[in-house]
Amino acid sequence: MLEQVLLNSVIRGSEIASLAIGVTILFSLLRFANFAHGEFALLGAYFTYFFVSVLEINLWVAAVLGAVLGGAVALSSDVALFSRLRSSPGVVLLIASLGLSIFLRAVVAGIWGVEGHTYSDELETIYRIGEAVITHTQVIIVIVSFTAMALFYLLLNHTQLGRAMRAMSDNMALAKARGINIEVTIRWIWFIVGSYAALGGTLIAMDTQLWPEMGVHIILVVFAATILGGIGNVYGAVIGSFLIAFLENASLAIDWAFLFAPFGVEGSVYIPTGYKFAVSFAVLIIVMLLFPKGIMKGSKGD
Amino acid sequence: MIELALFFSVLIGIYAIMALALNLQYGYAGLLNFGLVAFFAIGAYASALLSLSGVPVLIAMAIAAVISAVVGALIAIPTMKLSVHYWAIVTISIAELIRVISTNEEWLTGGTFGLGDIPQPLATLVPLESYPLFFAGFTLVLVVACYLFSSALVHSPYGRVLKVIREDEDFGQSLGKDVASFKLRTMVVGAAMVGLAGALYTHFTTYITPQAFEPIVTFIIWAAVILGGKGNLLGSLLGATVIVLLYNSTRFIGDYVELSAVTLANIRLALIGLLIMLTVLLRPNGILPERKQVF
Numbered sequence A: 001m002l003e004q005v006l007l008n009s010v011i012r013g014s015e016i017a018s019l020a021i022g023v024t025i026l027f028s029l030l031r032f033a034n035f036a037h038g039e040f041a042l043l044g045a046y047f048t049y050f051f052v053s054v055l056e057i058n059l060w061v062a063a064v065l066g067a068v069l070g071g072a073v074a075l076s077s078d079v080a081l082f083s084r085l086r087s088s089p090g091v092v093l094l095i096a097s098l099g100l101s102i103f104l105r106a107v108v109a110g111i112w113g114v115e116g117h118t119y120s121d122e123l124e125t126i127y128r129i130g131e132a133v134i135t136h137t138q139v140i141i142v143i144v145s146f147t148a149m150a151l152f153y154l155l156l157n158h159t160q161l162g163r164a165m166r167a168m169s170d171n172m173a174l175a176k177a178r179g180i181n182i183e184v185t186i187r188w189i190w191f192i193v194g195s196y197a198a199l200g201g202t203l204i205a206m207d208t209q210l211w212p213e214m215g216v217h218i219i220l221v222v223f224a225a226t227i228l229g230g231i232g233n234v235y236g237a238v239i240g241s242f243l244i245a246f247l248e249n250a251s252l253a254i255d256w257a258f259l260f261a262p263f264g265v266e267g268s269v270y271i272p273t274g275y276k277f278a279v280s281f282a283v284l285i286i287v288m289l290l291f292p293k294g295i296m297k298g299s300k301g302d
Numbered sequence B: 001m002i003e004l005a006l007f008f009s010v011l012i013g014i015y016a017i018m019a020l021a022l023n024l025q026y027g028y029a030g031l032l033n034f035g036l037v038a039f040f041a042i043g044a045y046a047s048a049l050l051s052l053s054g055v056p057v058l059i060a061m062a063i064a065a066v067i068s069a070v071v072g073a074l075i076a077i078p079t080m081k082l083s084v085h086y087w088a089i090v091t092i093s094i095a096e097l098i099r100v101i102s103t104n105e106e107w108l109t110g111g112t113f114g115l116g117d118i119p120q121p122l123a124t125l126v127p128l129e130s131y132p133l134f135f136a137g138f139t140l141v142l143v144v145a146c147y148l149f150s151s152a153l154v155h156s157p158y159g160r161v162l163k164v165i166r167e168d169e170d171f172g173q174s175l176g177k178d179v180a181s182f183k184l185r186t187m188v189v190g191a192a193m194v195g196l197a198g199a200l201y202t203h204f205t206t207y208i209t210p211q212a213f214e215p216i217v218t219f220i221i222w223a224a225v226i227l228g229g230k231g232n233l234l235g236s237l238l239g240a241t242v243i244v245l246l247y248n249s250t251r252f253i254g255d256y257v258e259l260s261a262v263t264l265a266n267i268r269l270a271l272i273g274l275l276i277m278l279t280v281l282l283r284p285n286g287i288l289p290e291r292k293q294v295f
Helices: A002-030 A037-053 A059-080 A090-112 A136-158 A160-170 A172-177 A182-207 A214-228 A234-253 A257-263 A273-290 B002-028 B036-052 B057-079 B084-104 B128-154 B157-167 B169-174 B179-205 B215-228 B233-253 B261-282
Strands: A126-129 A132-135
Touching: A002 A037, A002 A132, A002 A136, A002 A160, A002 A182, A002 A214, A002 A234, A037 A059, A037 A090, A037 A182, A037 A214, A059 A182, A090 A214, A090 B084, A090 B215, A090 B261, A126 A136, A132 A136, A136 A160, A136 A182, A136 A234, A160 A172, A160 A182, A172 A182, A182 A214, A214 A234, A214 A273, A214 B084, A234 A273, A273 B057, A273 B084, B002 B036, B002 B128, B002 B157, B002 B179, B002 B215, B002 B233, B036 B057, B036 B084, B036 B179, B036 B215, B057 B084, B057 B179, B084 B215, B128 B157, B128 B179, B128 B233, B157 B169, B157 B179, B169 B179, B215 B233, B215 B261, B233 B261
Parallel strands: none
Antiparallel strands: A126 A132
């Protein structure tokens, strides 16, 4: 049981992390929670779907193309919307991102319909690790996500751009004074976090399915992971993602009977399937109330 | 035609009450309530269940508003210390949680099938053929009452403190004002108004399902308040009117162009999203900006 919970948490955590990295960076640099991040993931997944189903390109090439296009959408949203609001308070940016999120979701649902899609309907190879089960696709999801995170680590620590990003996150005024081109760096950040989100979207869709609501369903969980990890802390966001994923999976696997026994309830008490999708909301609310400043140090505590 | 006009005036009235409530919370107190629809749902279900169990409709509506206010306080008390962004995220999660509960607890809410045959206010006293007109008048009375109440509130010393807190929380604190208590009270007042709107909606449609309480309702009201102008109550009435008409206008496009219901629904949503972005970019203070008061 524990093995399966841990395995599922690693898979789910890998998916959440690819979005949480971007949300935490945007939050620390531009001072707002980007509601449209879930829709970057949504678009990435559907771009990949377009390449796979219409142009019949190999899924992995399609996923990369989807990520690039997702990054392009994020970059365009900065050019058209967010860059014009640089001097506005964070609340205004938050509302703008909400408008963008509603707009993008409606466009996706308008083009591809509200029903679910999958990349392939071939039968899956299944591996057993002890008691636990994992599919071939899920193994690949974890490998791709960890590779992406390693690349991000290299970007952050061993490139000029990464240094600029970290400097801006620490102290915007000082970074400016040191001659860092703030605007160019912000544009690069939008492109990179957009493509990471788009890749994450493709991974989620590979694990489950594509549907227009997937962005809405993942974004609140991503916020929870980001806050738990400390705003602006990329490593914190990754750790937060795996923790949130574990809390989700564990709460579904736990027999809650011990809580209800004093009230005379007998037998096992599991969270009903109808509430499965609400578990992440409950986890989010609890995390926010217990750890409003996160478990790791953020660049700027909010 | 008259029936349609009456139908839309009730719908606009329901959204106008919610827009007034959100304007009090966001426009005056700076509260980012992204879970507004939760109170709409609570008011709707409470009034439906009470009236179905035999409580007179008008009393059921009043109790529904009170229940909604109590839930507002229960949500606000533990979360009031969170920063605005976090609060937005928590409130949207709570609203989703409440919607999931309304979908799952069939013994209470009828689940996805919802509740039907909900009685209407004073249905036995008003002749059937003039009932739509009566309901529109009833809605108008409630909208005017909510407007006058909100207006009195924001022009009172209480309202002035709210604006101080919105502009600078620490400054409000330094004046010796209990910031958390002011925010809490605004949250409760707004929740009561939205609960009342939910009750009104219930008795208007006489049939409710969890589908009526999706997050998009919250966002439509946000669009109304931003478009109308935050911190301007008349703006909220105007914003609600424009948004409700715009949101429903695509129903009529369908008469001229061959489009599926799903496509039309998505055009509606895209319009709302676009409108929020354009307002923020082009008219950040809305159509009717907040009037600066000179003392």
